[in-house]
Amino acid sequence: MRPARAARAAGYVLAACLIVGLVFSAFGVPRAAAQSEQPSPTPVISDDQVNAIARDMYCPICDNIPLDVCPTAACAEWREQIRTKLAEGWDRKQIEEFFALRFSDRVLSLPPARGLNLLLYIGPALILLAGIAAVYFTVKKLLKKPSAGGQTAEPAREDEYIRRVEEELRRREREK
Numbered sequence: 232m233r234p235a236r237a238a239r240a241a242g243y244v245l246a247a248c249l250i251v252g253l254v255f256s257a258f259g260v261p262r263a264a265a266q267s268e269q270p271s272p273t274p275v276i277s278d279d280q281v282n283a284i285a286r287d288m289y290c291p292i293c294d295n296i297p298l299d300v301c302p303t304a305a306c307a308e309w310r311e312q313i314r315t316k317l318a319e320g321w322d323r324k325q326i327e328e329f330f331a332l333r334f335s336d337r338v339l340s341l342p343p344a345r346g347l348n349l350l351l352y353i354g355p356a357l358i359l360l361a362g363i364a365a366v367y368f369t370v371k372k373l374l375k376k377p378s379a380g381g382q383t384a385e386p387a388r389e390d391e392y393i394r395r396v397e398e399e400l401r402r403r404e405r406e407k
Contacts, residue, residue, distance in 0.1 A: 276317045281310050284323055287341070291334040298338075 285299035290306050298306055309330070316326050330338050342348040 274318055276314045280317060281314050284313050284317075284326055285310055288327065288330060288338050289340065291338050297340075 282299040286297055288298040290296045290298055290301040290303065290309075292303060292305055293301055298309060313326055316329065321329075327339055331343070336342045336348065342351060344352050
């Protein structure tokens, strides 16, 4: 009997929510339509705002020329696109992604950390760690003391050479 009451109560709550939603949607839509008919004022975007973004982007046509100082007509058009996107409410990241999708990541001064570009970020650290490891193991090998059980092969070979030279010197002194 209790589950039936709970189901009936849930049905009443659902019906009440549905009625409230219908009332709000019926009276809320005309107000929203009236508000959307009024044109919102277009914000004035200054050249400094445009150049702040264009400074960190490069002209896709010219080599190594930032977009904010490139004199080509195409770059002037791209700066206007930036101005338009800013007026539409786009942020810096969205604008950079827009240009990167159109012209590839080469238009960005700082490539995104994805794909092969990730090597640009982790590559130097890996090289540094490999260098530190190489120096560590080289120094460790140079400072390694001979084992207590005996000497390494090099000193034994040197001792044999010294012994043969001394024998040869003794033999020559006897012959004199």
